[in-house]
Amino acid sequence: DSGVTQTPKHLITATGQRVTLRCSPRSGDLSVYWYQQSLDQGLQFLIQYYNGEERAKGNILERFSAQQFPDLHSELNLSSLELGDSALYFCASSVAWRGGYNEQFFGPGTRLTVL
Amino acid sequence: QQPVQSPQAVILREGEDAVINCSSSKALYSVHWYRQKHGEAPVFLMILLKGGEQKGHEKISASFNEKKQQSSLYLTASQLSYSGTYFCGTEMRGGSEKLVFGKGTKLTVNP
Numbered sequence: 295d296s297g298v299t300q301t302p303k304h305l306i307t308a309t310g311q312r313v314t315l316r317c318s319p320r321s322g323d324l325s326v327y328w329y330q331q332s333l334d335q336g337l338q339f340l341i342q343y344y345n346g347e348e349r350a351k352g353n354i355l356e357r358f359s360a361q362q363f364p365d366l367h368s369e370l371n372l373s374s375l376e377l378g379d380s381a382l383y384f385c386a387s388s389v390a391w392r393g394g395y396n397e398q399f400f401g402p403g404t405r406l407t408v409l
Numbered sequence: 410q411q412p413v414q415s416p417q418a419v420i421l422r423e424g425e426d427a428v429i430n431c432s433s434s435k436a437l438y439s440v441h442w443y444r445q446k447h448g449e450a451p452v453f454l455m456i457l458l459k460g461g462e463q464k465g466h467e468k469i470s471a472s473f474n475e476k477k478q479q480s481s482l483y484l485t486a487s488q489l490s491y492s493g494t495y496f497c498g499t500e501m502r503g504g505s506e507k508l509v510f511g512k513g514t515k516l517t518v519n520p
Contacts, residue, residue, distance in 0.1 A: 296450065296452075327508075329510075335512065336411070336496060336510045336511055336512040336513050337451065337496060337498075337510040338510075339507055339508065339509060339510070342507065349506070350506055350507040351507075352507060352509075384450060384451070391506075392500075392506050395439065395458075395500075396456065397441070397453040397456055398441075398453065398508065399453065400443075400450035400451045400452070401450060402449075402450050403450055
């Protein structure tokens with residue numbers, strides 16, 4: 295158990311809908327990262343927040359947005375969902391603001407299925 | 410830019426050794442190694458921050474050749490529990506400070 299929690303574990307929805315994925319980082323970690331993992335693909339970095347502020351951005355679609363709240367939990371919002379958005383979405387956390395500086399602890403993931 | 414991992418897949422018998430490589434087209438600030446078992450979250454193995462650095466984790470170790478912009482993960486006397494997909498993640502020097510992962514190397518250890 296990494297100490298990072300994600301809800302829900304599974305999400306099934308229809309095209310065009312909007313969903314929110316939630317992540318709580320490990321106690322003491324200020325950085326939260328979101329990754330997308332599609333079938334047979336690696337981990338695609340989406341976005342990072344550090345202590346409430348956006349720190350780094352990856353290939354995140356305009357239909358996707360995220361935020362980190364004062365209690366440090368984070369939410370990833372996916373809207374106008376398409377079939378291709380079906381994937382495993384991981385949240386990770388770390389102490390440092392720099393993504394490559396120390397280890398990232400991954401949550402169990404949310405499996406999103408868009409029908 | 411995404412690092413390139415090789416090989417894409419490897420099959421071993423228990424007790425055999427394997428090497429997984431991770432190469433970047435740009436100078437690196439750090440290299441991370443993670444292992445992911447099917448249906449589970451990636452688990453951190455080790456991070457290398459300095460050129461020439463080598464680290465060990467049980468019978469799994471890694472090296473970082475800064476000049477060649479590459480890292481290698483060494484698995485010796487493999488165990489069944491080593492099966493999974495290994496990802497390297499790299500942060501490039503002068504980049505946006507984000508970790509970019511390779512596509513992974515699937516390792517299967519058979520009895």
